[in-house]
Amino acid sequence: MSRRPGRWELLEHDSDPVPGSPELVEDEAGDYQTLASTIAAQARRLRALAEPDTALKGDYAEVLRKDMNELAADLDKIDDRFSKVAGQLRLFKPALETARTATKSALDDAVEADGTLNKEKAAEAEAAAAEPDKPPTRPDLEPTPGEQALANARTACRAALSEFEDAASTIARAIREAADDDMKDPTGWKKFFKDAWEFTVKALRHISDIAMYAGILLAFAALLIPGVNFFAVLLIAGLISLAANTILAATGNGSWSNVAFDIIGLATLGVGRIGVQIARLGRSATLARAARPAARAARTSAFQRTAWNGGRGIRGALSRFSPTVRTAMRTAHDDVINAARARPLAEYKPSFMGAARGMFDSTAAAYADDLAKLRGEFPGLIPTFRHEVGLNVMRGAAAGSWGVGGTQLTLKGMQYVDEHTQPSPSEVSLVSGGTR
Structure with missing residues (x-):
C-alpha cells in the first residue's frame, strides 16, 4: 500500500498527500526492537565474561575485563537508541493510519460535493437558458451547497495533514534526540596504543x-x-x-x-x-x-x-x-x-x-x-x-x-599451513650444528 489513486486534485493535491504503509512502519519498529534486544543480550554476555570468577587468566585479564565493561556500556547506549526509535515508530503508525483515513474520507466528500456542484451548475445553466433576462436569484458571494461541501472537504483535509505533520515532526525530533547521546571512545587512542597495543x-x-x-x-x-x-x-x-x-x-x-x-x-x-x-x-x-x-x-x-x-x-x-x-x-x-x-x-x-x-x-x-x-x-x-x-x-x-x-x-x-610448517628454533639449531 503506497499512493492511493483518486481525484486528489479536488483537494488541491496532485496525488495522495499521505502515501505510506502502516504495516511496513510496524515491521520496521519490530526490526529495530529485535536488534535492540539482540544488542542488549550481547551486553549481558560481555558483563558475564568480565566477572572476576571467569576463566580469564594472565596479565591481560584486567585490561580485557575493563574493555568488556566499557564495550557493554556502549552497547547499552546503542540498545537505548534502537529501543527509542522502535517506540517512536510505533507512535508513528497510528498517526499515519489516522491521516490516511481522514484524507480518504475528505476525498470521498469532495467527490460527492463535486457531483452536487455539477448538478447545480447544470440547473443554473438551464434556468438561464429558459429565462435569459431574469437576474440570478442567488447572491454572487453566497456559496451553493455543493461549493460549501467542497470547501468543507478541503478544510478537513488540511486539518488532517496539519495534525499529521505535527505528529511526524515530534516523532522525528525524538528520534534525533535519541541518537544524540555523545557516545565516545572512553579509552582514547593514546592510552589504547600505549597500554594494550599488543x-x-x-x-x-x-x-x-x-x-x-x-x-x-x-x-x-x-x-x-x-x-x-x-x-x-x-x-x-x-x-x-x-x-x-x-x-x-x-x-x-x-x-x-x-x-x-x-x-x-x-x-x-x-x-x-x-x-x-x-x-x-x-x-x-x-x-x-x-x-x-x-x-x-x-x-x-x-x-x-x-x-x-x-x-x-x-x-x-x-x-x-x-x-x-x-x-x-x-x-x-x-x-x-x-x-x-x-x-x-x-x-x-x-x-x-x-x-x-x-x-x-x-x-x-x-x-x-x-x-x-x-x-x-x-x-x-x-x-x-x-x-x-x-x-x-x-x-x-x-x-x-x-x-x-x-x-x-x-x-x-x-x-x-605456512605458520604450522615452519621449523622450530631447536630444529634450526640442530640443522646448523650438523653442518659445521
Missing part, C-alpha cells in the same frame, strides 16, 4: 576472522532458513572486519589485501541490496502487466453494473460519459492492478536447484523461484526489464560475494 592487535585479528566466518555461516544459514533477512547482521560483520583489518594494515600488523577483500565484500552486499530494490519494483510492474486482462474485465463489469440498463441501448452507451460510471470503471480497474502489485512474494522452499538458480543467495533464489511460478501461472508472461535486471544483479553480487569469501578462506588456510 593485546589489541591479537584481538583485532580474532575479530576479523570471527566476522569473516560469521558472514560465511550466515550466508549458508540464509539458504536454509527462508524468509529470514540477515542483511543487517552481514553488514555489521563486514564493517567490523573492515575496521579491524584497516587498523591492522595501517599499523603494519596486517595486509591491505584483507582490506580490499572486505571492501569488495561490502560492495557486493550493497549491490545485491540495490538488485533487490530493482527487482521489487520490476516485479510490481510485471504483476501489473499480468493483471491487465483481469483489470479490463473488471472495468467492463463495473460499466455494465453502473450504466443505465446494463450499458445496452443508446442511453446505456451514453452512460459511459457519466462521472459516476467512469469513476466506478476506473476504481474497479485500479483495484485489480493495485491488488496484483501488492501480491506477496511466493513462498520459497530451500532446495539445491533453487539455490543454484539464485547463485546460492537466498533472496535471489526466492525471486527466481517466484518468477518461475508466475510464468507457470500466466503463460506467455514476459517479465519487465527491471524485474530481470534486478534478479541478475542479485545473482552477480552473490557470485562476487562467494568468490571473495572463498578466496579469503583459501588465503587463511595457506597462512595457517
